[in-house]
Amino acid sequence: IKQQFSDELSAVKSRDELEKIRVAFLGKKGLVTEELKNLRNLNAEEKKVAGMQVNMLKNEIEQAIVDYQKTLEEMEYQKQIESAERYDYSIPSEVEVGTLHPITIVQKKIEDIFKTMGFIIEDGLEIQTEYNNFEAVNIPKNHPARDMTDTYYLENGQLLKTHTSASQNTIMKKYGAPKPGEPLKVLFPGRCFRNENIDASHENTFFQLEGMMIGEDISISNLIYFMKALLTEVFQREVKVRLRPGFFPFVEPGFELDINCAICGGEGCPTCKHSGWVELLPCGMIHPNVLSMGGIDPDKYTGFAFGLGLTRLAMMKYNIKDIRLFNSGNLKQLRQFTK
Numbered sequence: 001i002k003q004q005f006s007d008e009l010s011a012v013k014s015r016d017e018l019e020k021i022r023v024a025f026l027g028k029k030g031l032v033t034e035e036l037k038n039l040r041n042l043n044a045e046e047k048k049v050a051g052m053q054v055n056m057l058k059n060e061i062e063q064a065i066v067d068y069q070k071t072l073e074e075m076e077y078q079k080q081i082e083s084a085e086r087y088d089y090s091i092p093s094e095v096e097v098g099t100l101h102p103i104t105i106v107q108k109k110i111e112d113i114f115k116t117m118g119f120i121i122e123d124g125l126e127i128q129t130e131y132n133n134f135e136a137v138n139i140p141k142n143h144p145a146r147d148m149t150d151t152y153y154l155e156n157g158q159l160l161k162t163h164t165s166a167s168q169n170t171i172m173k174k175y176g177a178p179k180p181g182e183p184l185k186v187l188f189p190g191r192c193f194r195n196e197n198i199d200a201s202h203e204n205t206f207f208q209l210e211g212m213m214i215g216e217d218i219s220i221s222n223l224i225y226f227m228k229a230l231l232t233e234v235f236q237r238e239v240k241v242r243l244r245p246g247f248f249p250f251v252e253p254g255f256e257l258d259i260n261c262a263i264c265g266g267e268g269c270p271t272c273k274h275s276g277w278v279e280l281l282p283c284g285m286i287h288p289n290v291l292s293m294g295g296i297d298p299d300k301y302t303g304f305a306f307g308l309g310l311t312r313l314a315m316m317k318y319n320i321k322d323i324r325l326f327n328s329g330n331l332k333q334l335r336q337f338t339k
């Protein structure tokens with residue numbers, strides 16, 4: 001039996017074949033099992049000797065099968081390795097280089113413009129306290145501007161900032177009152193969130209770019225000067241602007257600066273809601289309450305603030321008619337904008 005087993009085993013090439021041999025020798029009607037059954041025909045003395053021999057044989061065969069199983073597995077593994085794909089690391093990569101997002105391009109451009117005018121760039125948090133987003137910018141509890149449905153609240157009572165103005169207080173506290181002749185000039189771009197119904201001109205996630213200048217005698221004419229400088233640089237042409245009074249609790253007086261819609265040339269399109277004008281630059285003189293909450297004495301200092309709709313500006317600059325493109329991840333379209 002032993003000889004027969006080792007002959008048959010050496011011909012085995014797969015696990016199926018191995019299993020067949022196992023059954024043939026150790027199965028219910030297997031050769032070894034039959035030998036064990038035959039033991040009952042022997043007398044006690046013979047049984048003892050033969051029993052030992054058959055059991056040894058059985059153990060040997062069991063062990064041989066287990067060992068062979070391992071050998072087979074290793075062989076299969078080797079085969080897999082040999083047939084696996086091979087890489088040639090010396091072949092030049094074909095991965096394309098990405099491009100900046102159009103909003104990033106416009107943001108960087110404006111940052112550069114303001115840096116040359118002495119502004120510091122600050123980064124604001126996206127998750128904010130109610131205090132920073134509302135109270136600190138003069139929007140008390142129960143103020144209509146705090147419309148619950150507009151804001152994404154988190155379970156811990158914080159919220160996703162609804163405007164970049166949420167950073168005003170933190171920045172004022174960080175830099176403190178400006179030194180004489182050295183007004184505080186800060187630019188702070190950021191991603192903002194509002195619970196909007198999304199369509200071609202509304203998104204729940206969009207970018208603003210806010211700026212502040214605080215000093216001893218900052219006036220509306222400073223504000224107008226900087227806004228004009230900004231828009232001329234961005235559009236590289238003389239843009240038509242329209243200034244309307246605007247209400248924001250954190251500025252007094254407040255303005256809405258509109259620019260003529262470059263997409264339709266003033267004819268009317270979905271971007272300008274068919275009016276020919278795009279609301280682009282809300283701004284105003286910082287409210288005394290906001291200054292004092294930021295630790296800056298409103299009797300000594302004044303300042304202006306503006307909150308540029310960066311996403312809208314990018315739409316106008318690149319003639320993008322649907323705001324949804326920006327968050328779409330549609331690279332084919334997004335990578336067209338390079339400058």
Ligand code: PHE
Nearest residue numbers: 163165248282283305306307
């Ligand atoms: N925070 C205002 C908004 O979200 C914009 C703004 C900023 C207005 C600064 C005036 C001054 O719309």
